[in-house]
Amino acid sequence: MSRNKIKSSLSRVNFFIGRSPQIEKKVDWKRFIPEPYKAVLLISADFELAWAWRYTKSSQDPLKKAIDKARIERENVPIMLRICEQYNIPITWATVGHLFVESCKRSNGVAHPELPRLAHFENDFWRFQGDDWFEHDPCTDFKSSPEWYCPDLIKMILDSHVKHELGCHTFSHIDCRDNVCTPELLKAELQECKKEAEKFGIELKSFVHPGHTIGNLDTLSREGFTNFRTDYRNVLGYPKKHNNGLWEFEQTAEFVYRREWSVDYHIYRYKEIIKRAIKSNTVCVFWFHPSFDPIVVEKILPEVFEFIDKNKDQVWVGTHGGYVEWLEKRKWE
Ligand SMILES: [Zn+2]
Numbered sequence: 001m002s003r004n005k006i007k008s009s010l011s012r013v014n015f016f017i018g019r020s021p022q023i024e025k026k027v028d029w030k031r032f033i034p035e036p037y038k039a040v041l042l043i044s045a046d047f048e049l050a051w052a053w054r055y056t057k058s059s060q061d062p063l064k065k066a067i068d069k070a071r072i073e074r075e076n077v078p079i080m081l082r083i084c085e086q087y088n089i090p091i092t093w094a095t096v097g098h099l100f101v102e103s104c105k106r107s108n109g110v111a112h113p114e115l116p117r118l119a120h121f122e123n124d125f126w127r128f129q130g131d132d133w134f135e136h137d138p139c140t141d142f143k144s145s146p147e148w149y150c151p152d153l154i155k156m157i158l159d160s161h162v163k164h165e166l167g168c169h170t171f172s173h174i175d176c177r178d179n180v181c182t183p184e185l186l187k188a189e190l191q192e193c194k195k196e197a198e199k200f201g202i203e204l205k206s207f208v209h210p211g212h213t214i215g216n217l218d219t220l221s222r223e224g225f226t227n228f229r230t231d232y233r234n235v236l237g238y239p240k241k242h243n244n245g246l247w248e249f250e251q252t253a254e255f256v257y258r259r260e261w262s263v264d265y266h267i268y269r270y271k272e273i274i275k276r277a278i279k280s281n282t283v284c285v286f287w288f289h290p291s292f293d294p295i296v297v298e299k300i301l302p303e304v305f306e307f308i309d310k311n312k313d314q315v316w317v318g319t320h321g322g323y324v325e326w327l328e329k330r331k332w333e
């Protein structure tokens, strides 16, 4: 059996016996779940086009993979937005700041000269050994290089009648860990994101670290962000407030297609997670890469979203930012 097959089978067993996602012990759950609901459901997307994959270790030709992923993502996003409209389900789009940009140019041969650069590093997913962190930036515009910019898709999200949220995923999909990224570097990236988002009238409040490189939390808080998502485990639980004021949302599951599972099993599994959230009075945090296999938007999510819609009397469905607003209205002693 291949490694993937073993992992997928194990995951089914752990899911069946209720070991994953873990269910956190019931606390005073009404502090976390708005009346009269029984559970909270948040869905976020790591919206990044080619920026996420350009240093991936999962391919011999990372740049080609990056561009292929970006093209799939561009096809998936409008379909995703239609499903969201059909079932009125909002998503928190953690967006790479460069996607807000319409066009950019090199100045004296340097892309985005105002931004500091990461030094060479390696993590679980990426290896950066290149000449310059922005070496792949085409420095053209969204029409010539639609894999690196997408003000058009951002407008589409904003024009939707569903109240989506645009969040932040750094400007250039950097590794945010404290030993790789200085506070000054993250600050510069965040400020660039805020500057670009402002042109669309957007205030960025929600953050997702690229590649789960959790770090620099105090900088996030200082720059006005209110929440972030983590991947330490898969859990149906409750958000945690850090001393710096940030809310942490632990992930429950990723919307992703596994070849080893049938479409029906995927649908069953996501619906079952929502049922478990309702039963345990917990917060369910789904997330996805919009560059996933198109079968997810074509066959899996329509059924899952229909199920969510039918359970809206029991499940509060909202964005990360919207949920934080509700949390902050509560008294925290
Ligand atoms: Zn650029």
Ligand SMILES: [Zn+2]
Residues within 6 Å of the ligand: 046, 047, 048, 052, 169, 173, 209, 210, 211
């Ligand atoms: Zn990412």
